[in-house]
Amino acid sequence: MSTLILTASLGFALLCFTLGLACAALRLVRGPTPEDRILALDTIYINGMLILLVLGLRFEAGLYFDIALLIALFGFVGSAALAKFVLRGEVIEP
Numbered sequence: 847m848s849t850l851i852l853t854a855s856l857g858f859a860l861l862c863f864t865l866g867l868a869c870a871a872l873r874l875v876r877g878p879t880p881e882d883r884i885l886a887l888d889t890i891y892i893n894g895m896l897i898l899l900v901l902g903l904r905f906e907a908g909l910y911f912d913i914a915l916l917i918a919l920f921g922f923v924g925s926a927a928l929a930k931f932v933l934r935g936e937v938i939e940p
Contacts, residue, residue, distance in 0.1 A: 856904045860897060867893040884928050891921030 870889035877883040895914045902910030930936075 853904075856900055860900050860904075863893050863897045863900065867897070880932050884925060884932065887928070888921070888925050891917055891924075895921070 867890060870886045870893060874883055874886035874890065877886055895917045898910045898914040898917065902908070902914070
């Protein structure tokens with residue numbers, strides 16, 4: 847009984863995160879300002895990380911968790927660099 851509930855809840859979570867990723871991709875394409883596009887990219891990498899975590903729970907594999915950690919690290923650095931670029935016009939200051 848509990849494995850059925852766990853499987854159903856993981857499937858529902860995967861569906862919700864996938865819909866969130868699709869909505870963020872739509873905002874990335876249609877976003878009127880660069881700030882909207884940066885927030886959409888943040889949402890995309892967070893939803894991608896959460897999808898990998900749910901898949902790691904579903905398939906009971908540790909590799910998914912390592913990949914999710916890498917996505918989180920690179921996503922944070924990328925969003926900080928994009929925010930600095932939008933704010934100042936350059937990423938690396940002379």
